[in-house]
Amino acid sequence: MQALMESVPNFSEGRREDVIVAIEQAANSVSGVRVLDRHSDTDHNRTVLTLVGPPNQLQESVYRAMERATELIDLRHHDGAHPRVGATDVVPFIPLAGTTMDDAINAARQLGQRVADKLKIPVYFYEEAAIRPDRQNLEQVRRKGFEELRDRIQTDEDRSPDLGPYAIHESAGAVIIGARGPLIAYNIYLNTNDLRIAKRIARAIRNSSGGLRYVKAMGIDIPDRGQVQVSMNLTNFHRTAVHTVFNLVRDEAQAYGVSISESEVVGLIPLAALADAGRYFLRLHEFKDDQILELKLLENLGAE
Amino acid sequence: MQALMESVPNFSEGRREDVIVAIEQAANSVSGVRVLDRHSDTDHNRTVLTLVGPPNQLQESVYRAMERATELIDLRHHDGAHPRVGATDVVPFIPLAGTTMDDAINAARQLGQRVADKLKIPVYFYEEAAIRPDRQNLEQVRRKGFEELRDRIQTDEDRSPDLGPYAIHESAGAVIIGARGPLIAYNIYLNTNDLRIAKRIARAIRNSSGGLRYVKAMGIDIPDRGQVQVSMNLTNFHRTAVHTVFNLVRDEAQAYGVSISESEVVGLIPLAALADAGRYFLRLHEFKDDQILELKLLENLGAE
Numbered sequence: 001m002q003a004l005m006e007s008v009p010n011f012s013e014g015r016r017e018d019v020i021v022a023i024e025q026a027a028n029s030v031s032g033v034r035v036l037d038r039h040s041d042t043d044h045n046r047t048v049l050t051l052v053g054p055p056n057q058l059q060e061s062v063y064r065a066m067e068r069a070t071e072l073i074d075l076r077h078h079d080g081a082h083p084r085v086g087a088t089d090v091v092p093f094i095p096l097a098g099t100t101m102d103d104a105i106n107a108a109r110q111l112g113q114r115v116a117d118k119l120k121i122p123v124y125f126y127e128e129a130a131i132r133p134d135r136q137n138l139e140q141v142r143r144k145g146f147e148e149l150r151d152r153i154q155t156d157e158d159r160s161p162d163l164g165p166y167a168i169h170e171s172a173g174a175v176i177i178g179a180r181g182p183l184i185a186y187n188i189y190l191n192t193n194d195l196r197i198a199k200r201i202a203r204a205i206r207n208s209s210g211g212l213r214y215v216k217a218m219g220i221d222i223p224d225r226g227q228v229q230v231s232m233n234l235t236n237f238h239r240t241a242v243h244t245v246f247n248l249v250r251d252e253a254q255a256y257g258v259s260i261s262e263s264e265v266v267g268l269i270p271l272a273a274l275a276d277a278g279r280y281f282l283r284l285h286e287f288k289d290d291q292i293l294e295l296k297l298l299e300n301l302g303a304e
Numbered sequence: 305m306q307a308l309m310e311s312v313p314n315f316s317e318g319r320r321e322d323v324i325v326a327i328e329q330a331a332n333s334v335s336g337v338r339v340l341d342r343h344s345d346t347d348h349n350r351t352v353l354t355l356v357g358p359p360n361q362l363q364e365s366v367y368r369a370m371e372r373a374t375e376l377i378d379l380r381h382h383d384g385a386h387p388r389v390g391a392t393d394v395v396p397f398i399p400l401a402g403t404t405m406d407d408a409i410n411a412a413r414q415l416g417q418r419v420a421d422k423l424k425i426p427v428y429f430y431e432e433a434a435i436r437p438d439r440q441n442l443e444q445v446r447r448k449g450f451e452e453l454r455d456r457i458q459t460d461e462d463r464s465p466d467l468g469p470y471a472i473h474e475s476a477g478a479v480i481i482g483a484r485g486p487l488i489a490y491n492i493y494l495n496t497n498d499l500r501i502a503k504r505i506a507r508a509i510r511n512s513s514g515g516l517r518y519v520k521a522m523g524i525d526i527p528d529r530g531q532v533q534v535s536m537n538l539t540n541f542h543r544t545a546v547h548t549v550f551n552l553v554r555d556e557a558q559a560y561g562v563s564i565s566e567s568e569v570v571g572l573i574p575l576a577a578l579a580d581a582g583r584y585f586l587r588l589h590e591f592k593d594d595q596i597l598e599l600k601l602l603e604n605l606g607a608e
Contacts, residue, residue, distance in 0.1 A: 004598060006597070097598045243585070243586065246587075261587070271579065274578075278580070278585070282546060282550050284566075285566045287568070287569060291573055293310070
């Protein structure tokens with residue numbers, strides 16, 4: 001088992017199949033890195049790749065894909081519903097088994113340096129990799145996108161890049177690179193069909209209305225089951241744990257005399273999020289990650 | 305991340321360092337396989353290696369170690385407190401992340417065939433790899449060891465091997481190969497210093513006195529903490545889950561008005577045991593293993 005990291009680069013092309021395939025092939029050309037998913041949206045004119053591999057190989061894979069995107073995408077002739085600043089628009093790195101957030105930040109910074117030096121593209125760091133606190137939020141960095149940034153990058157101190165030239169790349173624009181936790185799509189089913197209860201619980205637990213910092217939530221009706229659901233996105237399970245969310249929903253539901261029948265993960269969940277929950281509920285207070293047999297092996301491999 | 309399996313071969317040599325090192329080096333000579341631990345006992349005159357790697361490489365590693373043990377250990381000149389039938393005495397295979405018990409049984413059977421054919425050593429399969437139901441229990445297979453087996457292997461149908469010659473190898477004896485779940489050393493601390501309570505709970509939960517099938521337990525005093533502990537070995541977490549044990553201890557303790565303060569894993573625990581607990585407590589009833597991101601990747605690798 002090798003140390004793993006994920007990256008989900010977003011490219012500003014969702015229509016020309018030949019361009020999309022060329023970018024994917026470039027990403028796929030590094031041994032040890034897998035393209036787990038490719039999602040293209042024609043309205044947004046945008047493609048998102050999900051890549052997983054050991055940190056160094058992953059960084060190389062993203063770089064090669066960016067090189068192709070820089071050659072093949074010209075933002076001066078690009079339209080789409082999604083805001084964007086670059087041919088490669090956003091590149092988050094996400095730690096998985098055997099890597100830490102610091103490793104992900106390092107990957108972001110190293111890739112940024114290489115892109116600035118070799119591709120001559122200005123680089124902005126966001127979220128956990130942000131250098132300026134006002135750049136933690138992606139939307140705060142992207143703002144109105146390519147055209148606005150082109151006009152203001154040289155004059156507006158507020159828009160100057162963290163690395164690279166003080167002018168955007170003529171055709172490929174700029175790029176926003178960062179590190180963040182993985183998103184988990186997590187839903188909890190309640191033993192009631194009263195949608196008001198699910199909506200009230202969603203309001204109580206989500207960040208936007210005063211709840212947990214890294215939770216987005218809404219209440220929705222699932223008529224096929226005769227139940228309602230608290231439907232959530234958990235944006236940083238390292239800081240707001242899945243079991244914390246579960247317990248809070250359980251307690252809020254109890255106030256209405258309602259119980260949890262089941263929960264579900266839509267798509268994928270990192271190993272550590274599930275193992276953290278096991279550790280918590282079993283009260284393994286002194287447990288260390290390297291007591292997981294498969295991670296112990298990983299550590300030994302790392303020591304070579 | 306690669307599919308992983310563990311093997312813990314036991315060799316009948318715990319004193320001659322040069323022999324032990326030669327066996328370990330043979331095990332260590334296969335790329336991808338790690339020697340996680342080596343434990344030699346001079347009284348028992350026995351060495352136990354803990355090896356982890358992808359199934360095929362692991363099988364090769366064990367075979368090479370057995371080859372060396374067959375050359376270097378002569379049971380006719382061996383003494384030690386531990387019962388044994390062979391130079392390589394027992395070889396269990398244990399499934400880890402990405403492998404199943406069936407894979408471990410296959411590894412045992414394949415290694416057995418190779419040992420019978422090439423090394424001319426009679427092979428007995430035990431536990432999950434047993435072919436005869438009376439050979440599931442290791443002690444039932446080993447009985448009084450090398451000398452007894454030498455005398456009876458040809459005459460006693462009850463002692464005839466599952467594979468290989470109907471006579472033991474003159475110097476290397478026989479070998480017992482099997483598949484089993486990993487052992488987990490798991491302790492639960494109670495918020496009391498009353499040892500009788502820990503002993504009663506241990507009695508209620510362990511297999512030997514009517515409790516859970518794959519649990520060994522005793523109550524012990526931990527004066528440094530002013531607490532008592534239910535100290536356990538979980539011998540098959542796939543069938544008796546860690547969370548089942550936790551819940552039962554919690555309920556038994558409640559009957560004495562006592563709560564659990566903490567639990568601990570001594571040494572290593574397989575990833576799946578911890579993830580199972582997370583899944584259970586979060587009520588992820590429909591969750592599938594391949595929703596774990598790192599295992600999804602593994603699956604893709606396997607599909608190549």
